Amino acid sequence: MRDVAVLGVGMYRFGMWSDVTNATMAREAGMMALRDAGLSFRDVNASYVGHIFAQVMSGVRVMKEFGLTGIPVQRIENASATGSAAFREACLQVAAGTYDVVMVLGFDKMSAMIQQSTQGTAPENMEDAILPAGFFALWATRRMHERGMKVEHLAKIGAKNFNNGALNPMSQRQADKPVTVEKVLASRMVAWPLTTMMSCPIGDGAACAIVGRADLAKKLRPDRPVVRVVASTLQSEKYAKGHLFVGPVVGPAQMSIDSSKAVYEEAGIGPEDLDLVQVHDAFAIEELEYYELLGLCKPGDAEKCIEQGDFELGGRVAVSTDGGLIARGHPGGPTGLAQIWETTLQLRGEAGKRQVKDARIGMCHMMGGGSVCVIHLLQRD
Amino acid sequence: MANPRVPIKAGYFTVPDDPNEPPKFLGTKCQSCGEHYWPRRAICARPECLSERTADVEMGPRGTLYSYTFVHLPLFGSTNLEHMDGYGVGQVDLPEGPRVQVPLAGKQGEFRIGQTLQAELDTLREDGGRDLVIIRFRPVKQSEVAQ
Numbered sequence: 146m147r148d149v150a151v152l153g154v155g156m157y158r159f160g161m162w163s164d165v166t167n168a169t170m171a172r173e174a175g176m177m178a179l180r181d182a183g184l185s186f187r188d189v190n191a192s193y194v195g196h197i198f199a200q201v202m203s204g205v206r207v208m209k210e211f212g213l214t215g216i217p218v219q220r221i222e223n224a225s226a227t228g229s230a231a232f233r234e235a236c237l238q239v240a241a242g243t244y245d246v247v248m249v250l251g252f253d254k255m256s257a258m259i260q261q262s263t264q265g266t267a268p269e270n271m272e273d274a275i276l277p278a279g280f281f282a283l284w285a286t287r288r289m290h291e292r293g294m295k296v297e298h299l300a301k302i303g304a305k306n307f308n309n310g311a312l313n314p315m316s317q318r319q320a321d322k323p324v325t326v327e328k329v330l331a332s333r334m335v336a337w338p339l340t341t342m343m344s345c346p347i348g349d350g351a352a353c354a355i356v357g358r359a360d361l362a363k364k365l366r367p368d369r370p371v372v373r374v375v376a377s378t379l380q381s382e383k384y385a386k387g388h389l390f391v392g393p394v395v396g397p398a399q400m401s402i403d404s405s406k407a408v409y410e411e412a413g414i415g416p417e418d419l420d421l422v423q424v425h426d427a428f429a430i431e432e433l434e435y436y437e438l439l440g441l442c443k444p445g446d447a448e449k450c451i452e453q454g455d456f457e458l459g460g461r462v463a464v465s466t467d468g469g470l471i472a473r474g475h476p477g478g479p480t481g482l483a484q485i486w487e488t489t490l491q492l493r494g495e496a497g498k499r500q501v502k503d504a505r506i507g508m509c510h511m512m513g514g515g516s517v518c519v520i521h522l523l524q525r526d
Numbered sequence: 527m528a529n530p531r532v533p534i535k536a537g538y539f540t541v542p543d544d545p546n547e548p549p550k551f552l553g554t555k556c557q558s559c560g561e562h563y564w565p566r567r568a569i570c571a572r573p574e575c576l577s578e579r580t581a582d583v584e585m586g587p588r589g590t591l592y593s594y595t596f597v598h599l600p601l602f603g604s605t606n607l608e609h610m611d612g613y614g615v616g617q618v619d620l621p622e623g624p625r626v627q628v629p630l631a632g633k634q635g636e637f638r639i640g641q642t643l644q645a646e647l648d649t650l651r652e653d654g655g656r657d658l659v660i661i662r663f664r665p666v667k668q669s670e671v672a673q
Contacts, residue, residue: 275615275627275628275629276597276599276602278597279595279597279615280615280627282595282597282615283593283594283595283615283616283617283627284593285595286593286594286595286639287592287593287617287639290593290639333598334598335597335598335599336595336596336597336598336599336615337595337596337597337598337634338595339595383573384571384572384573386623387592387619387625388571388625389617389625389626389627390563390564390565390567391538391564391565391626391627391628392627394627
């Protein structure tokens with residue numbers, strides 16, 4: 146298998162962009178990634194496009210924005226993990242020797258999707274009764290019961306991610322002054338005990354990663370460290386007692402445990418070697434659970450570690466450094482690629498005010514409803 | 527006379543003729559390993575089993591509350607005034623084994639992990655002279671738990 150590197154990254158800031166098309170957002174993110182890589186679209190051998198809500202053919206149509214070079218274009222969809230799954234496919238193909246340079250492009254307009262679904266969709270599914278916020282609130286109630294978690298622990302995660310987002314110009318939510326635990330607690334209740342500031346927003350946006358042979362990275366940009374993809378996994382659910390089949394579901398918990406073990410083994414490292422981690426923090430309770438499931442702390446220690454600030458910028462291992470889904474945003478297709486964007490900048494030392502000192506290894510973890518878990522480990526030379 | 531009741535989606539739960547009779551969950555029992563499932567499925571999901579010998583069963587109507595929340599938004603697709611200020615959601619363990627995730631009747635303060643609940647039908651809206659119903663759970667009063 147050949148070594149794989151992230152050659153370039155680009156983003157179109159996530160937000161509510163009702164006047165901007167998917168094609169425009171995707172073109173700008175893609176051109177930014179090509180320039181970052183030091184490449185032209187002529188150099189791209191193939192493309193994987195990730196979108197959830199856009200209609201059929203959108204992927205191949207949007208790719209025409211870059212020019213009609215005849216390359217293979219393939220759409221990948223895996224709910225929230227769409228961008229991550231597309232990235233994995235590109236890594237596998239470069240590692241296998243199929244392609245040298247692949248463009249991975251994610252875009253979505255979740256705001257348009259929400260408008261459509263509230264305009265007369267018949268709730269013919271049992272699933273419609275339970276919103277994602279409700280589903281994850283059930284995790285929180287159970288955690289309070291089993292581990293004595295307090296709502297303040299969730300608020301602290303929300304505040305951390307808002308404050309990280311304020312240091313990221315690509316973040317959807319930009320707080321004008323530091324966000325406190327009290328402010329998060331006082332925001333509107335969505336599904337008890339989760340408030341709006343413990344939950345990700347709806348948004349639009351695009352993100353792109355150029356993936357290619359690692360030896361090209363050094364040649365194209367000798368001025369900066371090579372960021373390698375050292376492990377990749379995608380797993381679906383394994384049946385166990387108490388398995389949920391109906392409702393908006395990600396899990397079971399074992400899936401994140403198994404997936405993280407797989408990438409640690411592939412890269413020959415452990416969770417103690419990580420400098421920064423991006424997770425699927427659509428809701429603060431998820432981030433709390435993933436601290437333990439990914440091995441960032443021992444089972445039952447998450448609350449204590451939150452109190453100590455272990456996962457803040459400057460803490461033991463920084464989590465959701467760009468604001469996470471809660472602040473940076475979660476349009477759908479591009480979300481997993483925003484994690485790659487952030488981790489790549491961090492490992493190159495280009496993350497500005499939110500830079501993690503001497504960052505060498507980063508993890509990107511996404512869950513996709515249905516469900517799947519996708520994890521990548523990135524490491525700089 | 528009350529409207530006839532029809533499920534919002536067929537194949538998930540029973541709609542008894544007698545309004546006082548609680549609904550049951552339409553599930554599957556694996557004839558090879560004995561595992562129960564909701565909703566119905568043709569092939570056993572256990573990786574060690576994967577048997578195609580499955581049979582239809584009815585489960586419930588009682589269960590034990592594993593976790594709960596109260597959603598502060600109207601219930602999707604409902605015109606029932608009771609649902610406008612929000613609704614409870616629970617994960618409930620059926621005695622046969624499956625954990626189900628459905629709305630709960632009552633207010634947040636009435637829910638307690640470990641309590642016994644009973645399934646009931648709840649009307650979402652009227653549709654051409656029929657009541658469209660979903661299945662939900664309601665906490666059973668302490669005095670009635672032993673029954």
